[in-house]
Amino acid sequence: MSLRRLPGLLTEGYAFISRTCDNVGTDAFRVHAFGRPVTFLRGADASRLFYGGQGRFTRAGAVPTFVQHLLQDEGSVQGLDSAAHRHRKAMFRALLTSSDAGRIVDLFAEDFARAARYWAEQDRIALHSQAELLLTRTALRWAGVPLAGTSVRHRARELSAMVDWIGLVGPGNWAARLLRRRTEAWAAGLVSAVRAGELSPPGRSALAVIAGFRDDHGDLLTEEVAAVELINVLRPIVAVSRFVTFAAVALMTHPHWRETFAQGTEADLQPFVHEVRRYYPFFPAVPGRTTEPFTWQGAEFAAGELVVLDLYGTNHHRSLWELPEAFAPERFRDWDGDPHTLIPQGGGDSVTDHRCPGEPMTIALMKEAVRLLTRSVTYTVPVQDLSVPLNRGPALPREGVLLAGVQPVG
Template sequence: MTARLPDSSLALLRQGYTFISARCDEAGTDLFQTRLMLRPVVCIRGAAAAEFFYGGGRFSRTGALPRSVKHLLQDAGSVQTLEGDAHHRRKQLFLDLGSRGSAERLADHFDAEWHDPDRGLPSGRRFNLHNEARRILTAAACRWAGLPTDPFTIRRRSTELGLMIDQAGAFGPVNWYARWRRHSTEKWAATAILTARLAAPDQTPATPVEAIAFHRDHAGKELPADTAAVELLNLLRPVVAVSNFIVFAALALTQHPEWKNKLANGDDDDLHCFAQEVRRYYPFFPFVGGTATGHLEWSGHAFKPGDWVLLDLYGTNHDPRSWPNPESFDPARFRTWQPNPNTLIPQGAGDKETGHRCPGEDITVELIKRAIRTLADTPALQVPAQDLSFNLSSMPALPKSGFILGPGHAGRR
């Protein structure tokens, strides 16, 4: 299928997360061709599409993102841009840093920051949960990584890391400003890398920043300081992005209060189911791009080397073939769910050990669970009247109010 319009860029901006799935539904297909920013692209969705896209080294990340997006979310030389042995070696670094034990250490720091009487959530006044969660996550990530956690550093890095997330899908001055601010963050990260190297530890690196500083690539060489700085940001930024999931978890608790008592008691199975449904149901990444590495065929379409392809992440998470009643928020579905790397794909599909799937999913789930348990077990936190709607044309999407919490009478609009 080929889209009716010669270029669909305006339609993408208008529809956002539902752009691909709406056209697939209209045509009764999982694949269509169009142009975005005048560049030909093939859009695909569904579990079979995810398996095709992520399996067998069929697609490269080279040329898969506009420069305005790539500079904020990846940048040159990062693990996402590598292939083959170079990718596997660098990916192992992130798999080690995202291990279950490491995830729990980070989550413990998050708990400590969240509940600290001086640094945690404000008391006695209303506050924007998204902003506060982002600040707390920045502090927890820096403490876990072995970086400074003074108030000035946390405020500044929270803002800069947040801009990378918020403006990656934007164009024009707001994107340019975020990219300009990123230069400052990269300089800070490079200084941290060089400082760690000057310390020259004679033992196994004790912190994530040391692990990155002394990591050796597939050729046995330490990473250039600027590349190591980029990878340090690729470790910190996704942690800060969990603030979006935390806000949606709070929204889900507000709209589904029958789950609140279950979750306040801290049953791990219920917390896990709720966190996974937050990740499935609410918008995070809309899609992911790749370029064909050779001549390929799927769903009746022949791909040539270099063809640009977008896989619909949000639409696949809402595909009724994989998820009965996908537009209903139902954590109980995960009590019987058989794990499938190509159906639950908010952070990518496939095998995280060998492919490009995000290695930090354990970290994401653990942080969401910790936040859910605390939000469910804090009756003093009320939800005042506010606009909790969110627009799927905005990427990333969030409740319009940012989600306000604080003392006072509960209520919402």
């Protein structure tokens, strides 16, 4: 395992780990940061190690404080391990994969139609910001949060900032963390109102379930932790706006797929969505800390060592994907579903590991977004820069994807 220097991480962004691996001819290398070793890994074998279910890694203490407080905050499921993690994770899986979870697609279609009527009154729109707004409305409705008395625009701003500013330090991150404090106070108020009987959301809604959830010791979550977990349901749904935006870019730059889906042909819809998730950058990497000493592929790991798994690089690894820099949904027609090769939202098993339990919902929302963008509205694409810079994360097209002359169909 090679020892490298860290500065490239700050300038190369998503490409840093893969370029370094390519340069040294290995899928693992170490750097020294702040006097301690940090190991970077990529590839399916690395994912199997990282998510192997053997208890070799913990998320506790792995994420920098400025990131944790903005994205997950303290007390969330991502900071738990072992039985406590499995128990809390089961609640999220029940919420995000039950038959009721499918209702979100219908709500999204309703909110898209509502948004399209507004878009038709504008000369042009920035799709990403509009997708954040409409997915916030969808997420709130699905979670059982009453819209009366709730500013969807304010919630959209706050939930989006948790993702938009995660890769930065300094004033931008501080401002986003202040917004999060406001969101947490709002969410804690909802939990308090449910427990006091002042608010009665649908029984199987996220708000009702989280407000009444008991941990593995039989205790209700504190209002603060319940608020964090409610946000951890809402925020990822809003973050799907990035995948929706990337799907629109793919439809624009590969118009034959737009024509295919506009005609109602759906045989390649899921392969298309998988390829959007593989090809375009979402979160670049995920950190963990070793819980015990072990040896892997000849390298020695000490307990407490920081290890970072390259999500983006694994999704573009030449040993896993033929022509990885080509956008080719056809590659997923016969894909075997290996959970350690396509890992935009983490690898491994969503039941026992830290893989995102909302992944099926993400895929369902993306498929519906493709249907709606190709069949429910017409629009023109102004001249714009659709390139995606990789030196800042989470990445987005430079201009947020502009649509002009949007008109609902029918």
